[in-house]
Amino acid sequence: MLKRLSPLALLLSASLHAAPQIDPARVQQLAATPYWIALGHYETAKLGGWRSYVDDPRFFLAADGAHHPDQELQATVAALYAPASLGDKHAQCVFPARTRWLREQLALTDLPRPDCQEFTTWYQSIDPHSAALIFPAAYLNSPSSMFGHTLLRIDQSSTQRNDTTLLSYAINFGAYIEGSDNSILYAWKGLMGGYPGLFAMMPYQEKLSEYRSLENRDLWEYQLDLTPEETGRMVEHVWELKQIKFDYFFFDENCSYRLLELLQVARPSLDLTSQFALTAIPTDTVKAVKQSGLVADVRYRPSRERELLARAEPLDHGEKQQVLAISSDTAYLQDPAFTALPRERQALVQDAAYRLERYRANGQERDPAQAGRSYELLRAINRNPPPPLQIERPGLPEDGHQSRTWQLGVGTREDRAYAEYGLRMAYHDLNDNLYGFPLGAQIEILQLKLRQYEGNDWQVQRLDLATIRSLTPRNALLKPWSWQVAGGLERVPGKHDDEVLVSHVNGGAGGTWQLGDDLLGFALGTVRVEHHNDFAEFISPAAGFNGGLLWRNPLGNLTLEAKGDYFTNGEVRRSVSLNQQWEISRDLGLRLSASRQFSHLATAQNEVMLELKWYQY
Known part of the structure; x- marks a missing residue:
């Protein structure tokens, strides 16, 4: 951003005499208002007091402004009275949203008048009048986009009248990456906060091309009912955040959460962020914006891939x-x-x-x-022009089931009855309630299942760190690969006919085919690496297969699946399973599961379970 306030730091002390003396009670009152809290991106600290999400000292004028909104407010008022000769480096030019609000609240009629040429030129080029929330749908082949993404489009006064949204600007928040980290490292660092997050303003046409064309993602545009004044406040604050670093985490402090903060700057009466204490999945944040009453209209833009497939759908094989x-x-x-x-x-x-x-x-x-x-x-x-392309709009993504899932099951394993309790932080598997999700996509993050057998015998059944499956069908024109990857802890047969908790990482690739209107068949070759206490080796590799059917039926989704792992130490493990979900309501499902497991270490085991799934954020 601007070389922030370096001359100001030298001249600030000389200008303090011009700043008004504000009553301490009034300072505390203003510093606690939702708008000032939103401008500083403050939240209540875990041990009391405040902390700012901003992880950049250049954003603060007070020495401890990140933890004291009142001190930051006083320091800002003092900085507003610095000499006008500072020009673009003046606090009024660097912090226009703060300046406007403090001028109004404190009736600061005697402020210096610096020439904020850079900000004025930038703001006039954007000409903010209205805004839209943009949701590019999930894209499984990019770790940063597995849950979808959100950004804001800023429209000019003539945009809606002349249908010139391609000339608008987009506000995007994302991880800033130096170098070329591979996908696995990117995902890990994103989970652990290893990247800084930055706001950026860019032409909307660039983002539209990136998502619809390069990544083949459908776009949903939610026109917001923000007034020109509210939109302008938000854009002023984006100027204050140029090149300012935030911590970035995939699950909570991500693109969607930061944009909710911007909307609270635009309209301080909103409370959009308090409900996202643990995770901020993009679809959940879209729901929050819609439930707040901000959405005036919804527009759907299909990806190039969807347009191609829709045009080819009526063609026969020869065509x-x-x-x-x-x-x-x-x-x-x-x-x-x-x-x-x-x-x-x-x-x-x-x-x-x-x-x-x-x-x-x-x-x-x-x-x-x-x-x-x-x-x-x-x-x-x-x-010889074709008829207009007609594409049926898919279900609204925000109308799909909630992202967090509580699970309660009862079942039997051979002659032992059990109860099973589970919690999945996010987000969707192949059998889950389908509305708003593509058939054949699975993204599960942080799933824990505990099992209670008869006699109050408790055990950890599984702990999935991540399970991702992309079963996209191949066709005459496009030949996408299907793939899957998973890692965590799970129970497998042991040599004493018991179940042993093992750690594992596995993955595979292959193909998926459309066998009918609502029927997919898939076949993948797999590899697995496992640590098993009953094995002599510390780490045991295996090659195998994973194939089956996925059927969308009147009750819900059914999967019939066969798996096999052939270890280098001679162990062979195979299983067949059937899962049928009954979609009771949007956020409630009942699943029947049955499986039979074969292993060289143990006798074959049969298992049946009936499980209630409650989707709740």
Whole structure:
């Protein structure tokens, strides 16, 4: 940001005599108001008092302003009276939102008038009038986007009238990464707060292209009913936060939480952040914004991938093969097999071919041959345009089940009855209530299950740190890989016919196929690394398989699954399982599970459980 107040620090003492003496009671009153607390990003500290989420000393004018809102307020008032010759480095230019509010609250009519040229030019270029909350849907192939993302779009006064949202600006908060950390390191450091978080203002068109095209994510735009004055207050505060560092954590102090704080600056009467004491999943924050009454309208923007698949859906197998041929060589537009098609079918094929070509070009350097094919396809489309593309809007993501899950089950393992108690912090598995979620996606973080057998025999059944599965079906045009990864503790058969708690990491890759309208089949090859007390080796690797069916039926989701692990030490472990969930309501599900496990170490074991799942934030 600006070289903050370095000359001001030298001149501040000389200007103190010009600052008014404020009654201490009035200072305490102002420092405790929601707006000042929001401007300083303060929260109540665990041992009492205050602490700021801002992790950057440049943001504070008082020596201990991060923990004392009253001291920061007094220091700010004093800084407002520094000599106007400081120009863009003056506190009034660096902190315009603070300045405006303190001027109003304290009737500061005698303030110096510095020339804030940088801020004025920046603010006028943005011309804030209204705002929209943007939610790019979840994208499993990026660890930073597994739960979706949120950002704010700032519209000018003419945006809605002229439909020029692409010219708007976006406020984004994200982890600042220096270098090129791999995905595993990125996920770990994001969980542990290893990256600083920064606000950024950028053209909305750039973010739209990134999410819809490069990452193939659907976008939801929630138009907010903020007034121009409220929107302007929020943008003023974003200027105060330029290049200011926050701690960044994936689960709580993340993009969504920070944007809720901005909305509280825009409208201080809102209380959006207090309900997110442990986690702030983006969909949950969208729900909070909607429940506050801020949302005036919702607009859906499908990804390029969804548009391509929607255009190709009415095509038969032969026509899809023509799409592949034409997208690779536009000479096939003259092929007799293509020209023999009715004109309306030709229009669909060539439009799908163009969309496929643009899809392949996403994120790639410009290829003259590819650009030439796109041009020829556009010419063909102009001569024979297809009908408008109709895409059915999926369920609103915020109307899906809540992210935290309490679980209560009763069951039997062979001849032993048990009760099972579970808590999952986030977020969704293959059998969970589906509305608002894509079929075949699973993201579970921090799941604990405790089991109580007859005789009050308690044991930890499993502790999942993370379980991620992406079962995206392959088709004639697109061939995505399906994959999964998991790690934590779980019970497996032991050599005394008991269950042993082992630590493990496993993963796999393969394919998923659409076998019917609501039926997926999947097959993956897997690898596993395990520490098992009954094994001679400290670490034992295994190769295996994981395959099955996922069926969306009138009750809910059903999975039929087979797994196998073949260890290098000779142990073979296989299982078959069936899970059917009954979706009682949005936030309540009843699941029947049955499984049979085989192991060289123990006799085969049968297990049946009926489990109630309550989704609650």
